Amino acid sequence: MSDNTKDFQFRKDDxxxxxxxxxxxxxxxxxxxxxxxxxxxxxxxxxxKSVRIxxxxxxxxxxxxxxxxxxxxxxxxxxxxxxxxIDEAKQLCPYDxxxxxxxxxxxxxxxxxxxxxxxxxxxxxxxxxxxxxxxxKELVQVTRQHIFLSSLxxxxxxxxxxxxxxxxxxAGKEGFNAYxxxxxxxxxxxxxxxxxxxxxxxxxxxxxxxxxxxAYNRMGTYTVRLEDGRRLQICGAVVHNWKVxxxxx
Numbered sequence: 001m002s003d004n005t006k007d008f009q010f011r012k013d014d015x016x017x018x019x020x021x022x023x024x025x026x027x028x029x030x031x032x033x034x035x036x037x038x039x040x041x042x043x044x045x046x047x048x049k050s051v052r053i054x055x056x057x058x059x060x061x062x063x064x065x066x067x068x069x070x071x072x073x074x075x076x077x078x079x080x081x082x083x084x085x086i087d088e089a090k091q092l093c094p095y096d097x098x099x100x101x102x103x104x105x106x107x108x109x110x111x112x113x114x115x116x117x118x119x120x121x122x123x124x125x126x127x128x129x130x131x132x133x134x135x136x137k138e139l140v141q142v143t144r145q146h147i148f149l150s151s152l153x154x155x156x157x158x159x160x161x162x163x164x165x166x167x168x169x170x171a172g173k174e175g176f177n178a179y180x181x182x183x184x185x186x187x188x189x190x191x192x193x194x195x196x197x198x199x200x201x202x203x204x205x206x207x208x209x210x211x212x213x214x215a216y217n218r219m220g221t222y223t224v225r226l227e228d229g230r231r232l233q234i235c236g237a238v239v240h241n242w243k244v245x246x247x248x249x
Contacts, residue, residue, distance in 0.1 A: 015169075016170050024088070034150060034207075035066060041148065045145075052118050052119075053067065053118065053121065054076075054078070054116070054142065055076065056122045057125040058086075058089060060089050062092070068095065076097060077112075080103075106134045115144045117142055118146070119143070124150050132181075133191060137195065147245075147249070148244070148247075150243065151188075152182045153185040153202075156186075157187065159187070163180075164177065164219060180236070185243065196249065202243045202244070205244055206230060206231070210223050210225065220235065
């Protein structure tokens with residue numbers, strides 16, 4: 001993966017603030033199918049338990065909003081690099097057992113002590129970074145037991161670096177405004193073991209509902225039905241091959 005990101009404009013300043021917040025609020029109004037899979041997988045690790053949970057790159061905090069209902073006795077922390085998203089998160093989850101802050105996933109060691117959290121969640125983030133290795137190092141460093149993450153993966157020995165420029169977005173007018181990378185799963189798994197993982201447990205995600213193309217001329221998820229009844233999940237021109245992965249430490 002290339003490190004050349006000088007033309008990368010993802011969420012630059014507040015130019016796309018209203019659009020970003022409106023999209024993420026839909027995740028609260030209607031629980032996403034991928035989020036439902038996370039709940040199924042994580043519930044045995046948090047239900048009827050008191051654990052400390054980090055939502056890394058939390059957006060407006062919708063994952064914490066849902067998981068707090070499963071484990072109200074746990075404590076939650078969330079961070080995102082975008083201040084206006086953290087402002088929204090604080091409004092969505094104004095609870096004593098929840099805290100939010102602005103932070104960079106690549107510099108967690110400056111914010112949290114090693115092994116501060118029992119469980120860390122990193123949801124729909126890695127494919128939107130220039131590369132996953134620096135972030136994974138930080139996530140492992142602050143986590144004691146388990147990491148749950150979702151990202152786009154290919155089962156072969158190939159990484160795909162995909163940069164997107166949405167001309168209808170304010171950030172896209174100045175350069176590429178998003179990554180939609182698809183990573184080699186075997187290499188990602190090997191990398192997790194090199195960081196000290198005891199087990200890496202993948203779950204493939206297949207969406208079970210039909211989604212229409214977005215009405216706006218921006219990236220947005222829709223589905224195409226195959227002859228065998230399965231659905232391809234597509235965003236723009238990128239097929240979303242989601243995996244949800246549990247990493248045991």
